[in-house]
Structures are given as structure tokens and as C-alpha cells.
Amino acid sequence: MKVFARLLALLVLLLAALPGHAAAPASPALPSPAPGRLTVYFLDVGQGDAALIVSPTGKTVLIDGGPPEASTRLAARLRELVKGPLDLVILTHPHLDHLGGLRAALKAVGAKRFMDPGFDHPSEAYRDLLDFVGNEVGQVMSPEPNPASPQTLLTVGLGEGVALTVLWPRVPQEAFLADTRSDANANSIVTKLTYGKTAFLFTGDSEPPTEAVLLQKPVDLTATVLKVAHHGGKHSSTAAFLERVKPQAAVISCGVGNDYGHPSPEVLGRLKDVRARTFRTDQDGEVMAVSDGTTVTLRSAKGGAGAASLAGTQRAGSPVALGPIEPTPHGRAGRSVEKEPEPGTSRSRTPVEPSAPTGTAAATGERYVSLKGSKVFHRESCSTLKRSKNERTVYSSRADALRERRPAEDCHP
Ligand SMILES: [Zn+2]
Ligand SMILES: [Zn+2]
Structure with missing residues (x-):
């Protein structure tokens, strides 16, 4: 436990201290990110999830790696977008449509740290990935809260005030969710990325019980852009959850004509109810969101009928600018925990290597x-x-x- 606390503190410090690497020019379909901007790429990996965060200082975080079929494409896109190893790779949960392309991604660009929920899953693909990661990636970790301050959420600083906060899971302080439709999905790592007055919420394949747990927490869930849970599956993205998140835009990562009928009409309807402009990778291709701390501008590679018809005023492929998040009126939900980072996140601190115990x-x-x-x-x-x-x-x-x-x-x- 102490080891993890130390490790996590170190992670935060290291991410804050590492020299940034500039993003390489993006493919012709999408413009390059401007310096000083936070960019999130919702990569087009077919039926699965993969999102790349490039911070203003060039720190990179990959959240999920799509299905195995996306391996070649994902690896090629990452080579275009990142120079040097990824600072952090998060596997939200051990399902194949999220981990299948990770090995190719890691082989292509490398990674310094790997985080997954630590939720046991008996699949060969997951076991193989862990073995690969154990050998190829410097640090492997779980999103375990610091035992010294168990109420404080784990926050990873990405430079220039950009922070990635882990909202779920919180083992061992809170047990993994059990007896849900899919416990692997329900214990997906849920993270909130904040930059100034803008925020992104990444939900993995979280389930209604995950949303219920999050709704009970004194955490500000509002987000400018929501990565819709479980590819738009009908059970997740409950009305209560969407009302708290208040997304101005929603991104659904799913494959063309997928076998699951994702996204479901129910979820598209609920997103429409909260007036979220909805992008879908099956119709829009890769979606790029750029935040300057006040406004998030979204563009998609193709621009699709789905986005246009849902958003009403949005022309296919044209940029959509979203304003800042308004302060949440009710105090409880408005308390922004992520603005109270762990002591180690202060940028003025210098990393201190924990002294190795001797003898x-x-x-x-x-x-x-x-x-x-x-x-x-x-x-x-x-x-x-x-x-x-x-x-x-x-x-x-x-x-x-x-x-x-x-x-x-x-x-x-
Ligand atoms: Zn999935
Ligand atoms: Zn899943």
C-alpha cells in the first residue's frame, strides 16, 4: 500500500517534471494542434475505444487501444501524433475492444507508465498484454488512492494546469462494483480531464451502477465533452447522469454497422434531451477536440449525418465551438475535488526519488x-x-x- 502511495506521488511528480515533446503534424484530414492548447483525439478504431490526450506541454496519455483489428491503423496514427513514448497509458478495463490494439501501439511508440483498474479478468488477451506491459513498460500501476489522504482523488498533472483525475475505481477504500451486468465494464477507470473552464469526461464502458456511485460523490461531474460510455449502449448514459455531466458535446466511439447496434437510439435520444452535440466515429471518423482553457473546438475527419441531424445547426465536418462550463449552482456537486491536488502535484516541487531501503x-x-x-x-x-x-x-x-x-x-x- 505504502509502495503504491509513493509510486503514485512519484508519478504525479514525474509527469509534472518531464520535458514535453511536441506533437507531430496531424494527418491532412485534421489540422495540427496549436501550441498552448490541450488536444484530445478520439481515434477511429472501429468498434472499440481509443483516445489520445496531448497536453499543452506535450505530455501524452492514451486511454484504451481499440480492438485487435485496429492495431495497424492505431500504431500508424500514434506515430504521426506523438514523438517519444507515451507518458501514460490507461486501459479503462480488460475487454478486447479496448486492449486489442495496445500491444501494437506500445510497440510503435512505447510508454513510460501503464495503469489499469487491477480488476481480475480471466482472458488470455489481457494476461498476454499484462505480461508484455510488465516487460516493456517501466511502471505498472492501479488507480489506488493515497492511503495517507484517502479522500483525495488521484490526480495526474499534465502541465499548464491540465489535470487528469481518476474518479473510479477507488479500491481499496471502496470495493469494486459486483453483480452488475458486466463487472469488468462497471469498474472501468473513469477520468476527468480539466483545463481552465473546460473539461472532458472519459467513462470507458461504465455501467449504470458506476454512474450511480459517481452521482453520490461530492465531485463536480460537469464536462464540456463526454466520451459516451460503452459505445452508446442503451443501459449506460442514464438521464440522471447526463443531467449532472451536462455535456455540450458527446463523442461515441463505435464501428460502422457493428453487431451490437451501437449507439442505441435510447442513448442518442437522451443525449439530445440534454442538448449535447453528438459525434460518432462510425460516421464522423476521427474526432479532434481542442481546448484553449475557455472554449473547446471540435472537428471531425469526415463529418457525418448523425452529428448534423442531432445537432440541428451543425454542418457536417464544420468546426463546433463550445463555451466554458458555467459554475454549478448547487454547492455539493460544485465542489471541485480535482482542484485540490495531492501535495506532490505542485509544479514548484522537484521530484524526489524515494530512497531505496537498504539492508x-x-x-x-x-x-x-x-x-x-x-x-x-x-x-x-x-x-x-x-x-x-x-x-x-x-x-x-x-x-x-x-x-x-x-x-x-x-x-x-
Ligand atoms: Zn467496449
Ligand atoms: Zn467492455
């Missing part, structure tokens, strides 16, 4: 473990190990481990 192995009897094919070793208690089925080498002392491997960045053995 504790003999005293505690702790052992050290390395996964097959990996260059690093972990404490035996490290949760990364629990999530990998790879063959392992056990060392009875830190000194022994150090002779062959280097300490992992997640548990700092």
Missing part, C-alpha cells in the same frame, strides 16, 4: 522476484507480480537480485 531484506526476510524476460526485479509483495503469470526467478536477498537485474520503478525494491 532491510535480512531483517524482514523479504524476497525479490523477477519475471521471465524482464530486466528488473520487484519486491515479492509488489502487485505487478500478482498480475502476471510469467515464469519468475526468486532471489533471497536484494544483493543477489541486484547482481542480475535492476530495481523496478513501481515498488522500488
Whole structure:
């Protein structure tokens, strides 16, 4: 637990301190992001999800990696949009339409950190991905709140006041949701990205119980742009939830003529009820949203009939500018937790590498473990190990481990 708290604090510091990398020119279909702007690309991956955040300082976060069929396309697009490894990759939940292209994405551009809900899922694809990530990505982590301040939401600073806050899940402070239609979906990582008076809400494939939990929290859920849950599936995006989020625009990531009938007419209707301009990747192609902190401007690669007919005044493919979020009138919902980041997020702080404990192995009897094919070793208690089925080498002392491997960045053995 302490290890995670330390790791998360470190993550926040590192993201704040890392030098940015400028985004490469976008494909001809969409203009390049301007410097000083926050850009979110809702990538066209067919039936699945993948969104890339490029912060004003060039920090990059990939949320989900689409289905396996999107691998080649996703990898090529990321090569166009990012230089150097992704600062953070978030897998919202272990379903194939979100993780299938991640391996190709990671191979194409690399990643420094990987976060997933830590929700156990018995699929070979997920296990293989974790093994790959365990070997190729420096840090693997769960969105565990800091035990020292369990009420504070985990916030990742992306520079220039841009913050990505994890709203769900909150294990171990709050148990994973159980007995839902899909517990894997229901425990999707839900994040809110804020920049000035604008915000984006990423919901993964969250379920109505996820929305109910979020609605009970003293958290400001309002967002300029909503990544619609579960590809527009009819159960999610409940009216109560949409009324709290008050999205001015909604993006549905789904495949052309998909087998699930996504997005459902019910959800399209509920989005219309809250007057959200709706984009869908099956009709509009890639959707790019640019925020200057006050206004979010959305453009789509193709511009589709769906967006035009729903929004009424919107011409296909033409940019849509959305104004700032108005302050929420009722105090409870308006308390913006993400504006009280963890102590470590202050940009004036310099990263402090937690000092590696020395000589504790003999005293505690702790052992050290390395996964097959990996260059690093972990404490035996490290949760990364629990999530990998790879063959392992056990060392009875830190000194022994150090002779062959280097300490992992997640548990700092
Ligand atoms: Zn999905
Ligand atoms: Zn799912």
C-alpha cells in the first residue's frame, strides 16, 4: 500500500517534471494542434475505444487501444501524433475492444507508465498484454488512492494546469462494483480531464451502477465533452447522469454497422434531451477536440449525418465551438475535488526519488522476484507480480537480485 502511495506521488511528480515533446503534424484530414492548447483525439478504431490526450506541454496519455483489428491503423496514427513514448497509458478495463490494439501501439511508440483498474479478468488477451506491459513498460500501476489522504482523488498533472483525475475505481477504500451486468465494464477507470473552464469526461464502458456511485460523490461531474460510455449502449448514459455531466458535446466511439447496434437510439435520444452535440466515429471518423482553457473546438475527419441531424445547426465536418462550463449552482456537486491536488502535484516541487531501503531484506526476510524476460526485479509483495503469470526467478536477498537485474520503478525494491 505504502509502495503504491509513493509510486503514485512519484508519478504525479514525474509527469509534472518531464520535458514535453511536441506533437507531430496531424494527418491532412485534421489540422495540427496549436501550441498552448490541450488536444484530445478520439481515434477511429472501429468498434472499440481509443483516445489520445496531448497536453499543452506535450505530455501524452492514451486511454484504451481499440480492438485487435485496429492495431495497424492505431500504431500508424500514434506515430504521426506523438514523438517519444507515451507518458501514460490507461486501459479503462480488460475487454478486447479496448486492449486489442495496445500491444501494437506500445510497440510503435512505447510508454513510460501503464495503469489499469487491477480488476481480475480471466482472458488470455489481457494476461498476454499484462505480461508484455510488465516487460516493456517501466511502471505498472492501479488507480489506488493515497492511503495517507484517502479522500483525495488521484490526480495526474499534465502541465499548464491540465489535470487528469481518476474518479473510479477507488479500491481499496471502496470495493469494486459486483453483480452488475458486466463487472469488468462497471469498474472501468473513469477520468476527468480539466483545463481552465473546460473539461472532458472519459467513462470507458461504465455501467449504470458506476454512474450511480459517481452521482453520490461530492465531485463536480460537469464536462464540456463526454466520451459516451460503452459505445452508446442503451443501459449506460442514464438521464440522471447526463443531467449532472451536462455535456455540450458527446463523442461515441463505435464501428460502422457493428453487431451490437451501437449507439442505441435510447442513448442518442437522451443525449439530445440534454442538448449535447453528438459525434460518432462510425460516421464522423476521427474526432479532434481542442481546448484553449475557455472554449473547446471540435472537428471531425469526415463529418457525418448523425452529428448534423442531432445537432440541428451543425454542418457536417464544420468546426463546433463550445463555451466554458458555467459554475454549478448547487454547492455539493460544485465542489471541485480535482482542484485540490495531492501535495506532490505542485509544479514548484522537484521530484524526489524515494530512497531505496537498504539492508532491510535480512531483517524482514523479504524476497525479490523477477519475471521471465524482464530486466528488473520487484519486491515479492509488489502487485505487478500478482498480475502476471510469467515464469519468475526468486532471489533471497536484494544483493543477489541486484547482481542480475535492476530495481523496478513501481515498488522500488
Ligand atoms: Zn467496449
Ligand atoms: Zn467492455
